[in-house]
Amino acid sequence: MTDILAVADHRRGELRDVSYELLTAGRLLADETGGDLHVAVISGTVEDFASKLDREGVDVVHTVDYGEEFNHGVYAQAITQLYDRLAPRYVLTPNSVNGLDYAPAVATTLDVPIVTDVVGLETDGETLTATREMYGGKVETTTELEGPAVVTIRGAEWPAAEGTGDAAIEPADVTIDEDALGSTVNGFEEVAGGDVDISDADVLVSVGRGIEEEENLDLVFDLAEALDATVSASRPIVDNGWLPKNRQVGQSGKVVTPDVYIAIGISGAVQHVAGMKGSDTIVAINTDPNAPIMDIADYAIVDDLFDVVPALTAEFS
Amino acid sequence: MKILVTVKEVATVDDEFEIEGTEIAERYLGADLNEWDDYAVEEAVQLQEAGIADEVVTVTIGPEDCEQTIRQALAKGADRAIRVWDDALEEINLLDVGAKRDLLGAVIAEEDPDLVLTGVQSGDDNFGATGVSVAEALGYEWAAVVNHLEHDFEDGTASVRRELEGGVEELTEVELPAVLTVQTGINEPRYASLRGIRQAQRKELDVVGLADLGIDAAAIEPELSLTDMYEPESESDVTVWEGDAEQTATELADLLRDKGVAQ
Numbered sequence: 001m002t003d004i005l006a007v008a009d010h011r012r013g014e015l016r017d018v019s020y021e022l023l024t025a026g027r028l029l030a031d032e033t034g035g036d037l038h039v040a041v042i043s044g045t046v047e048d049f050a051s052k053l054d055r056e057g058v059d060v061v062h063t064v065d066y067g068e069e070f071n072h073g074v075y076a077q078a079i080t081q082l083y084d085r086l087a088p089r090y091v092l093t094p095n096s097v098n099g100l101d102y103a104p105a106v107a108t109t110l111d112v113p114i115v116t117d118v119v120g121l122e123t124d125g126e127t128l129t130a131t132r133e134m135y136g137g138k139v140e141t142t143t144e145l146e147g148p149a150v151v152t153i154r155g156a157e158w159p160a161a162e163g164t165g166d167a168a169i170e171p172a173d174v175t176i177d178e179d180a181l182g183s184t185v186n187g188f189e190e191v192a193g194g195d196v197d198i199s200d201a202d203v204l205v206s207v208g209r210g211i212e213e214e215e216n217l218d219l220v221f222d223l224a225e226a227l228d229a230t231v232s233a234s235r236p237i238v239d240n241g242w243l244p245k246n247r248q249v250g251q252s253g254k255v256v257t258p259d260v261y262i263a264i265g266i267s268g269a270v271q272h273v274a275g276m277k278g279s280d281t282i283v284a285i286n287t288d289p290n291a292p293i294m295d296i297a298d299y300a301i302v303d304d305l306f307d308v309v310p311a312l313t314a315e316f317s
Numbered sequence: 318m319k320i321l322v323t324v325k326e327v328a329t330v331d332d333e334f335e336i337e338g339t340e341i342a343e344r345y346l347g348a349d350l351n352e353w354d355d356y357a358v359e360e361a362v363q364l365q366e367a368g369i370a371d372e373v374v375t376v377t378i379g380p381e382d383c384e385q386t387i388r389q390a391l392a393k394g395a396d397r398a399i400r401v402w403d404d405a406l407e408e409i410n411l412l413d414v415g416a417k418r419d420l421l422g423a424v425i426a427e428e429d430p431d432l433v434l435t436g437v438q439s440g441d442d443n444f445g446a447t448g449v450s451v452a453e454a455l456g457y458e459w460a461a462v463v464n465h466l467e468h469d470f471e472d473g474t475a476s477v478r479r480e481l482e483g484g485v486e487e488l489t490e491v492e493l494p495a496v497l498t499v500q501t502g503i504n505e506p507r508y509a510s511l512r513g514i515r516q517a518q519r520k521e522l523d524v525v526g527l528a529d530l531g532i533d534a535a536a537i538e539p540e541l542s543l544t545d546m547y548e549p550e551s552e553s554d555v556t557v558w559e560g561d562a563e564q565t566a567t568e569l570a571d572l573l574r575d576k577g578v579a580q
Contacts (some may be wrong), residue, residue: 011481070487072461076453093482095445097481100437100498101461104414104446105453113540114414116444133549134442135330139341142545152446164480182458182492187485189478203578227579239502251482260576283569284555289330295553299572301565302557311566314580 002035002125005080005088008053009096010044011070012188015052018094023161025121025153026092032123033089036060040172042066042078049170056163060269062172073181075102080109081174088148090128095152097252107150113288114150115143119157129286136269136294156274193264194246201230206235206249206276210265210286212303214242219309220264225315232256234272252276268293283310318472320361321430321446323421324375324390324398326383339410339546345384350386353436357499359506361434362394362468367468370432371567372396378406378417384522391517392509398520399424403527405534411442414542418450420537426455428461432475433496437462445498452496460491464500475517 006026006115008019010079023039030037036059041049053061064078088293091106093099095117107114119140121130130143130151171197176246198204211217224231231247238243238248251271261279265274268284268291276282277296284297285305294300301308322577326348334345350358364370375390377383401420406412420560425433433452438445453461462487465478470493479487480500491497510518527534558568573579 004484011485016482052345072449072459097462097479100445101449101459103478104449105459107446108453109412114446114450114471116414116446129544134546135341136330136443137549138330139546140549141339141543141547143541144544147540148538182495183460184490185487186490186568189488191361191484191486192408195373201504226572229578230556235501240421241505245484248484252480255483260573260578279463279570283572289557290332290548294555295551297553297555299569300555300557301569303562303565307562308566308569311562312569315566315570 002033003029003038003086004033004035004090004092005040005077005079005082005086005174006092008039008041008049009090009094009098010041010049013044014048016094016096016158017157018096019053020055020160021158022092022094022153023053023055023058024158027161027234029090029092029121029123033125035089036087038062038081038086039167040064040082042075043069043071044279050169054165054167054169056165057161058167060163060168060170062170062176064172066176069185070098070147071181071183071185072098072105073183073317074107074176076105077176078172078174078178079106082172083110084301085173088144089148092147093150093152093278095154103150103152110150112148112150113145114152115145116152118151118153121151121153133270136267138290194244196230196246198230198232198247198249199254199256201229201256201258203229203260204232204249204256205262205264206232206266207237207264208236208266211237213214214240216306217242219313223309223313226313233268234264234269263293264309265296266289266293268296318364318432319372319374319428319430320364320370320427320432320434321428322354322357322361322373322375322390322395323433323435324354324358324377324379324387325380325436325439326353326386336546336548339543348383348386350389351436351439353438353499353501355506356501356503357434357436358393358395359481360499363504364391364468365394369468369470374399374428374430376401376421378402378412378420382406386523388517389509391520391522392513393507394513396520398522399532400522400524400525403534405527409420409539411434411539411541411543412443413539414446414450416537416539417447418454420530422454423532425451426526431494433499435459435496437498437500438574448496448498452499458492458495460489460495461498462500463497464503466497466503514532551560
């Protein structure tokens with residue numbers, strides 16, 4: 001068993017970027033195992049998706065033409081049947097919300113281990129060494145496992161595969177048991193609406209958990225007013241109900257690319273960074289010099305935001 | 318309706334810490350109820366207060382030390398708790414998804430709840446896969462990353478919203494019995510009241526070992542082993558301004574003026 005099976009992610013008619021990144025990770029692994037890279041694309045306009053996934057290094061694209069949108073039961077059934085037929089060494093899926101909705105079930109059904117949110121991978125054909133983060137990104141770890149496995153990979157860690165390939169595109173020989181599908185997707189809803197569009201702002205003053213109390217948000221609004229900037233936030237502030245969802249920057253919120261992004265009391269969890277790393281200039285104000293935000297900041301003040309923010313506001317008042 | 322909530326005690330890490338082998342040195346660690354599980358407990362307790370749930374039971378894998386965290390969940394309103402532990406688990410440096418699935422799955426099969434709520438992930442090992450894995454193993458339905466749950470359960474289904482990436486939510490119906498992995502923000506977790514804390518001391522907390530669950534130690538030997546732990550290499554070329562708050566604020570103000578912000 002040396003082949004690799006990668007499962008593409010798509011939503012509402014579009015392949016997601018991580019699908020192309022999976023091809024790169026999958027090809028690297030296939031080179032190490034000396035096998036082929038198989039790609040599965042399940043549901044939706046599979047023929048169209050398959051032609052887009054036919055990039056350099058892809059050997060076969062298997063299409064499962066069943067239903068329009070994601071259903072974890074369809075994915076789990078299709079992948080386990082493909083696995084039984086192809087006997088790949090590793091199944092690669094995105095560590096996306098949908099990836100996490102089917103990959104653990106696939107691993108359980110196949111009785112193989114699962115390693116999730118992987119940021120680095122290598123194998124000698126027998127042992128898989130996966131690099132992951134723990135404790136909110138404070139440490140990086142390597143984990144090893146023998147034998148076949150399901151691996152979910154973090155987005156934006158591998159470059160997207162490019163070029164045009166000459167993959168065989170094959171309708172997959174799988175049967176979906178409709179009676180076994182116990183969940184139904186009834187639709188989608190955009191939630192990040194509202195009166196303020198943070199993705200339009202040139203300057204964002206963004207606030208995170210370090211602000212401690214809702215009343216302290218005044219400090220941030222005062223600064224934003226002095227700078228003629230817009231206030232955005234990281235997830236905990238929105239979870240607490242202190243600011244509405246349309247202010248949230250990150251993977252599950254909005255992706256922003258302002259000229260200046262001032263991150264106040266934001267540690268910089270990977271989900272947050274995914275939403276703001278394209279900002280032109282990033283300034284971090286944080287007491288922790290080792291916070292992950294420091295890795296992507298251009299400028300930083302390692303100090304108490306309750307001292308720095310009022311001082312900065314005073315500079316412009 | 319009976320609800321079972323998985324509750325994990327996670328390690329919290331100081332800003333400054335040292336690594337010893339494949340562990341963070343004990344003196345830099347604290348312990349807390351896993352943030353995501355806190356929301357799961359709250360959702361269960363709200364279902365109980367709404368008269369929908371008859372009983373809320375928590376299950377935790379962990380040594381005796383974590384009973385303080387289990388009592389936190391009891392103080393917030395859970396009725397009773399089960400703690401799974403065994404000497405065989407003591408030496409394992411990373412309990413993988415398969416092992417957690419088998420341990421929790423055995424308890425869930427015994428308890429036979431209508432609904433299982435778990436946090437989406439845990440703040441320490443961050444696998445994010447145990448809930449769905451347990452569901453598949455037990456033949457339950459499931460939904461991952463749920464940020465809203467309708468409390469009516471009409472026709473034996475749970476109507477949920479799953480939080481997808483990019484500000485999009487998926488509206489899904491899931492047949493019961495089901496496992497839902499709960500995202501932060503689904504509700505506002507309560508603080509335990511003094512009365513709740515007092516009552517929690519008297520609530521039932523059962524401890525079960527592998528033999529009680531009919532599990533052989535070899536069967537839950539993790540297939541994943543932690544081989545190295547290190548601080549990530551910073552690729553940063555960040556300019557850190559030094560000085561007191563006034564000095565650093567002036568530096569930042571100069572930069573902002575240079576960038577054309579708030580002239």
